[in-house]
Amino acid sequence: MDKREFIKTLTLGSISWSISSHNIPNWYNENDFSEKFWEKVKADYNLVPDYINLESGYYNIIPKPTLNALHNHIDKVNRLGSMYMRNFKEKEKDSITEKLSQIVGCSEKNLILTRNTTESLNSVIKGFNWVEGDNIIFANQDYGAMQQMIHQTAERFKLSTTILDVPNHPKDDNEIVSLYERAISKSTKLILVSHMVNITGQILPIKKICNMAHNYGVKVLVDGAHCIGHFTFSIDELNCDYYGSSLHKWLAAPLGCGILYINEKHHKDLWPLFTRNSNLEDGIERFGHTGTHPAYHDISISNAIDYYVMLGPKRKEDRLRYLNNLWTKPLRNNNKIILNTPDNPKRHAAIANVGIKGISPSELSNILFEKYKIFCVAIDRPGVRGCRITPNVFTSENEIISFRNALLEIAS
Numbered sequence: 321m322d323k324r325e326f327i328k329t330l331t332l333g334s335i336s337w338s339i340s341s342h343n344i345p346n347w348y349n350e351n352d353f354s355e356k357f358w359e360k361v362k363a364d365y366n367l368v369p370d371y372i373n374l375e376s377g378y379y380n381i382i383p384k385p386t387l388n389a390l391h392n393h394i395d396k397v398n399r400l401g402s403m404y405m406r407n408f409k410e411k412e413k414d415s416i417t418e419k420l421s422q423i424v425g426c427s428e429k430n431l432i433l434t435r436n437t438t439e440s441l442n443s444v445i446k447g448f449n450w451v452e453g454d455n456i457i458f459a460n461q462d463y464g465a466m467q468q469m470i471h472q473t474a475e476r477f478k479l480s481t482t483i484l485d486v487p488n489h490p491k492d493d494n495e496i497v498s499l500y501e502r503a504i505s506k507s508t509k510l511i512l513v514s515h516m517v518n519i520t521g522q523i524l525p526i527k528k529i530c531n532m533a534h535n536y537g538v539k540v541l542v543d544g545a546h547c548i549g550h551f552t553f554s555i556d557e558l559n560c561d562y563y564g565s566s567l568h569k570w571l572a573a574p575l576g577c578g579i580l581y582i583n584e585k586h587h588k589d590l591w592p593l594f595t596r597n598s599n600l601e602d603g604i605e606r607f608g609h610t611g612t613h614p615a616y617h618d619i620s621i622s623n624a625i626d627y628y629v630m631l632g633p634k635r636k637e638d639r640l641r642y643l644n645n646l647w648t649k650p651l652r653n654n655n656k657i658i659l660n661t662p663d664n665p666k667r668h669a670a671i672a673n674v675g676i677k678g679i680s681p682s683e684l685s686n687i688l689f690e691k692y693k694i695f696c697v698a699i700d701r702p703g704v705r706g707c708r709i710t711p712n713v714f715t716s717e718n719e720i721i722s723f724r725n726a727l728l729e730i731a732s
């Protein structure tokens with residue numbers, strides 16, 4: 321996509337500014353895949369040199385161009401105060417939503433900005449038109465807080481729940497699709513499914529799950545917390561009913577930016593979690609009112625998109641997968657090391673989960689930090705015991721090799 325397409329300039333009386341980045345580095349070359357290129361990317365980040373950060377799964381540190389733009393937006397919104405909030409906030413939000421819709425691959429008429437995946441998915445789980453006795457399906461490997469929200473909603477509306485276990489190493493897509501299919505009963509109304517399982521990094525065959533579920537009249541809510549800006553896909557192609565994601569993860573937008581996609585078929589039958597003048601004839605705008613919040617974070621999504629486009633979505637995805645393979649491939653046959661993430665490149669991107677026999681996940685993460693200055697997170701959940709390893713665009717080959725060597729040393 322042409323970066324210039326994204327440049328839009330707003331004029332506010334005597335004050336004008338571009339909602340696009342004016343300070344995107346000019347050294348990028350679309351065909352440069354070398355380690356030198358990624359060194360320059362790393363220099364765009366203000367990183368703490370004391371440890372290797374392999375925990376980008378929680379939050380992606382934002383690069384300096386986006387951070388500088390955020391500072392500018394804070395200054396300008398603060399200078400204009402209510403003038404901005406009353407006259408320009410909604411207009412800018414609309415143009416950012418439109419720009420974002422091109423990145424996520426859906427119509428802006430089905431997309432709203434939220435604060436995060438939690439808000440997006442809870443809006444659907446809580447706003448769904450439940451009838452007593454309805455059934456909802458989810459997996460033990462889904463995000464813990466979403467599971468809790470479903471339990472709470474089930475108690476409130478007297479729903480039944482069906483809980484699956486997603487295998488770490490499925491044979492093929494069919495194994496996953498038929499797992500969900502077997503769980504469907506006459507009363508099933510909704511499936512919550514993770515596009516990427518956050519504790520292992522496994523990517524699930526969402527389109528196939530949606531197509532299968534629709535044959536039974538079941539709607540699908542996709543937890544895509546880790547997916548926008550991580551690997552390339554389009555929401556429309558997934559054929560899902562609802563999709564939530566956090567942009568402060570892989571799009572590297574500032575903290576507190578997310579999206580909710582609602583297929584237009586469902587604009588009328590979902591109850592908005594936050595509402596202003598909720599009119600059934602309205603479209604997606606029924607869902608977008610959350611009150612006053614840091615508008616400058618929303619504006620910075622535009623700059624995060626520019627940086628992402630500069631990196632190149634495919635180049636970024638390939639790099640992340642390359643970094644993953646650089647340490648996982650040589651360890652797959654080590655009998656002391658347990659990889660909880662599939663080998664098939666279609667089934668993972670940056671994230672993988674690794675355990676060592678005889679060492680608990682928390683012991684492993686402590687050793688990695690204390691002895692090797694490598695920061696990651698321990699995961700101790702049913703069927704997934706290990707450390708989640710999440711490199712980023714600022715991770716070098718050498719850092720990954722140091723991590724791989726550390727694992728080998730600990731395992732021996």
Ligand SMILES: Cc1ncc(COP(=O)(O)O)c(C=O)c1O
Nearest residue numbers: 436437438439463518543545566
């Ligand atoms: C799979 C998954 N879903 C939902 C969330 C919640 O995201 P947020 O805290 O940005 O709302 C996370 C956070 O890590 C996650 O990994």
